[in-house]
Amino acid sequence: MAGVSRRYPMLRRTRAMWVSRRVWQPRLVFWIGALAIGLVSVGFAVLADKAQDLFHALTGAPGGWRWYLPLLLTPAGFVFCAWMASAFFPNSQGSGIPQAIAARHLRDDDDRTYLLSLKMVAGKIGLTIVGLFCGASIGREGPTVQVGASLMLQAARWGGLTQARGLILAGSAAGIAAAFNTPLAGIVFAIEEMGRTYEARTNGLVLTAVILAGLASLGLLGNYTYFGVSHDTVSFASDAGLIVACGVIGGALGAAFSVLTLKATRRIRRWSRYTPLKRTLLIAAVCGFLVAAVGLAAGGLTFGTGYAQARSAIEGTPLPWYFFIAKFVAGVATGIAGIPGGIFAPSLAVGAGLGSALGVLFGSSAGIAALLGMAGYFAGVVQAPMTAFVIILEMTGNHDNVIALMCASMLGYGTARMISHEPLYHALSRVYIADAIRRKRAETAATAPAQPEAA
Template identity: 80%
Template sequence: MATSRKYPMLRRSQALWGTRRMWKTRLVFWAGAIAIGLISVLFAVLSDKAQALFQALTAGGWGFLPLIITPVGFVICAWLSTSLFPGAQGSGIPQAIAARHLRDDEDRGHILSLKLVVGKILLTVIGLFSGASIGREGPTVQVGASVMLQVAKWGGMAQTRGLILAGSAAGIAAAFNTPLAGIVFAIEEMGRTYEARTNGLVLTAVILAGLASLGLLGNYTYFGVAKDTISFLSDWPLVLSCGVIGGGIGAAFSALALKATRRIRRWNALQPLHRTLFVAAVCGLFVAVIGIASGGLTFGTGYEQARSAIEGQPLPWFFFAEKFLAGLLSMISGIPGGIFAPSLAVGAGIGSSLGLVLGSSAGVAALLGMAGYFAGVVQAPMTAFVIILEMTGNHDNVIALMCASMLGYGTARMISHEPLYHALSRLFIAEAIRRRRADVLTGSKR
């Protein structure tokens, strides 16, 4: 300290070095956020092409092909995720949540890495090509978190937990073109508590990732523009029923998925690879049968079905039940893939069916059903109504969507007290603890 006061030149050089280091850190962070946006766009394009190719192959007189393609695709995804890309299984959001709780870089590296970025994108695309009822939104969260974790290493940043949060938010924002939903998701679902010191990281990452996405795809609404407006005087029974029934069915999905996942993991432990592949094959076969029985409506993300419902075309009354089963089987199969888009499709189906019963507009009913069911599945009501508002471009229905989301959340809390993503994240944390204990035991024996 005395030396720097004695030699002003040295003090200036130290300040200059500190400024250069600060700008280097910022540039690395900005580059990482832009990379998330570009990767998200690439992921979206590949996913759409894979789903379109599956539809083209199974159209016309080749309707039986899913009985072959789907189980084989599930087995390939399960094998690759077990042997080459461990940690890529499932949605990807539980991995990002778990990584925020883990303290060791090696433990985080098992579930967030650049290798998993490649694996997650590749296997999700293969899953969509196989007809799996999965989405790319959850996987994009793991991709964004992985990129930001690498940015923390390259930039020498200490705010690892905040960067994982920022990468996750940027992933959601770029995947759906929903910047507000990305921020709300980071606060409500990823963090569960608001950390003021990370707000700048989250906002900057969302803005830069969003700009990169907009630069390539332009400004768009994921499900088009919803033109119908909800009237509380005539539609309050619909708001109530979509919230309570949608939330109850969403809680049932969450509870069944957790119970099945835990049991399958315990059963697979004796013969991990063989039993994992067997479960994937069986789930894939049932997904194919359901898809054929539904006339192909349950294959893929469910984006087209949800969009048609929002635009006023009622879905078949049984669609939501078939999509529910296809999404549940795809999730417990262990293949990489998210539940965001399939859940929104199920919710649109529930709302459409309730709208037919109550004589309400199909578009309004679909919006309310999506809010109630999605809030029930993930138990994150703010994320539910904000993401639906941004994806449909209609802000006239804010209060009604809030009510449906809160009713769905309240109903789900009475049925299932464990939020789905956080319960699944504890499985990855437990794996890290077991791996650490095994390493300690191995070292002591040596």
């Protein structure tokens, strides 16, 4: 063969080109997939903001007759989203992070396709936008993780890449990085939350995906901080009590959110086993009405992501003392309704409201209190303290408070672990893994040859 190559140089060049294509084609597809995550994340963010603004414009200001429109619009929207998710986009419900975690544990590509696919991308984005248009207390950041993982897994299929687990991790990290413009938080999230058994060989995949998705986001939106720039600095001499309170109370409240969501979700699944669609829609209608009622009682503050309220608190304007309670109830009701939507932004809003209320009690700066409350509560919900303080640091652009936020996050995490031993996302991911196992067993049983009856 070597002699043939020497006699025919064209054959040698053709083989070199083939080898080069085999090496570079998968990389090119991977890079395109990472850029696509950034572009899709930006489009998703713009549409989500417009849907939320349209809801507020449609319902009008408090006092007018349109103010009561959510009592009809929100339940109807919840029912529509739950029906579409059950009938056309199964496994699109909820945040999307548990589905991405489950897909990393599944070995069969068909099982992963049930959780991560281009069809899922369309359904997740569309139904999350509809949910925000109806006033649901959801965010787009968790769904962006499922979208990013789906896009990266599809790119892997097209490019012939075989590292499915690493690519799902990379797509998830890129989704977080592009959603918040927080590249470090995307990497930490991949290590701490998505991959509890992190593999060093995925470093390059995660870093490259985060960089390319971040470049796509920066190219369209420019460099920005999610909550603006915070200039307040924690004084340990005077704010030590506030740090402890935000960490412990925030962690306990975050754990309560996780426990309530998990127990309610499991009970609803058992209750809906025999008539799943009918009872799923009934639950969605009840939850939608509860979210609408809480929103009206709170003056409209709890509808949507809670981004505006959290930013207002960080900038120094205290929130009403009842805001965190109302937003907490709206978040639980939305989380168990069976509609697509994340809990990142609403959780940060609850934490900001809690910190704001504690800041008034301790006589501290509203901005500092909001940051510490966000760290404690968010670490309690997801039980990922590194992700909590890193993401808040990057979203506010203030690195002077790193030690204080670390303390609040660790206190929140420790308190939550004493109340709930199951991290929310990982506990929910086991539901999808169990569904995949049951589906595989059912398919095996259906295709197995019938056994002859005993004489």
